[in-house]
Amino acid sequence: MEIDYTNIKVIGFDADDTLWVNETYFRDAELEFSKLMAAYETANKVDQELFKRQIENLPFYGYGIKGFILSMVEIALELSNNSVSNETIGAILNIGKDMLNKPVELLDGVNEVLHTLSQDYRLIVVTKGDLLDQERKLKKSGLLDYFHHIEVVSDKQEANYSKLLNHLEIKPSEFLMIGNSLKSDILPLINIKARAIHVPFHTTWIHEQVVPNKPDNKKFETINSLVDLLPMLNKNRNDKHKR
């Protein structure tokens, strides 16, 4: 399969787990939380209950760390049958504050890739989650100057992307999205006739997992690392020059 990227003018990047580490911090936090709950339930059960509660709470709390903390507190009260200590509740709140203070750890090659692509394309960030937390990470990342626009959305469904492209006056056919989540960064774009390249992160939150698409329906490419983007788009530009 060959996909043609020659007419791409704008490239959108997901942020968490595409530009920098994120899911790892959530996994570490879940591990700490299951240790705090060890007196009441197995780690496995704690994980399951927390995941279920996060999904149930999405309409109230949305994505992001604050909702995650609140869900942990709810589950601690419930799994302990209202007998968990105040110290444990305090420890849960601290897990959250530690997450909000984490340094921003860029993934391999991010600086190089953005630097190179920013010379030929308009780059934007499309990220979901907590507005303040995403702004904090973007500032800490040192990457802000590469981007023409930052959009923090409350969800990444087709309608969110269509609205954004419309607002920024970008034609779907000229837009390429790069991200680690098939569900949030890839499939909605394919459905609105934009393009997308999948860069899986080693860990994916269950909520972001989807059934892999069938081979005959394969309308996007998958790469191992952001640095693979450069030859793909370069090759593409060379082809264009040859024609």
Place this chain on the structure above:
Amino acid sequence: MEIDYTNIKVIGFDADDTLWVNETYFRDAELEFSKLMAAYETANKVDQELFKRQIENLPFYGYGIKGFILSMVEIALELSNNSVSNETIGAILNIGKDMLNKPVELLDGVNEVLHTLSQDYRLIVVTKGDLLDQERKLKKSGLLDYFHHIEVVSDKQEANYSKLLNHLEIKPSEFLMIGNSLKSDILPLINIKARAIHVPFHTTWIHEQVVPNKPDNKKFETINSLVDLLPMLNKNRNDKHKR
């Protein structure tokens, strides 16, 4: 003092306590919280400690209900010296969820004013706080169709407004902001040479209160209700026609 609004093309509206009731719900929640804490401290002291903690937590949690809930839990642990019951923690979480489920109660004349102004001006919303919660309220409000653009910002300082006007290609001299907070909706606009009209809400969060400006520095007008906007801007347009 006469301020000339003839060249205004875009009107920005704050949302909470300008288009709909908000602060009242926070006050009710604080009252409930101080009742839950009555065994440990006076209502006055509980209020003070909660306020202080919210301000300290702003860099972590930002504005909005989720940070408010987390601050209440922190204060409950501290004021009780880690002896508050799990049931009380649960009750605090419920205060938060109730807030997130509150109906949207429009202030007087909002529909009429937006309907009329939308025929002559481009209207936008500039609101700070939690992205998902603000989107929820805008949807529930039934007002979305009046607005060309909705911007949820993490803070409302001069730089936030300048960036937004720049992004939307609005000249400050053609922009009028309407809001209830001198600190967030009025003074930053005056400082960037845009205009602003103050519509005080009966209740203002202490954090939004500023020392009233001196009479000789009065560069904005204050009205009692959004409906007062119509004659002001109409009168203005009539004057223009006369010249």
